[in-house]
Amino acid sequence: MKIKSLRKRIERLEKRLREGPKKLAKLKQKLQATEAAKAMKARRKSAARATATKSSLSTAAKKPSSPKKTKKKLNLSPERRAQLAAAMKARWAAKRAAQANTNSDSTGQDSAQRPPPQAPESRPDGA
Helix, strand or coil: CCCCHHHHHHHHHHHHHHHHHHHHHHHHHHHHHHHHHHHHHHHHHHHHHHHHHHHHHHHHHHHCCCCCCCCCCCCCCCCHHHHHHHHHHHHHHHHHHHHHHHHHHHHHHHHCCCCCCCCCCCCCCCC
């Protein structure tokens, strides 16, 4: 190998070694910047969510109600419609029964605290 080409190779290698730490530092700086930007974006997003929930609560009362969407009519066979109606009636009945149970439980607690009303005693002589 010629001396000139060896010198050129050595120069290129030295140059690459000199630029290596610079490139590494540059890449690390870029990584830090992107991480900082990502964290800032997350903070903004959470802050925006917090203010959105606060403002939605206050503006919900102020906003006029938007027109409701019309319900799409289900294309059901009469048998399926009857089956669904029976299922819904059973669900409603169960819900009413559960509600009645909770109501009777709460009234049962009150009755345990108060003495039950006494029925008038019947006299054996009929008077």
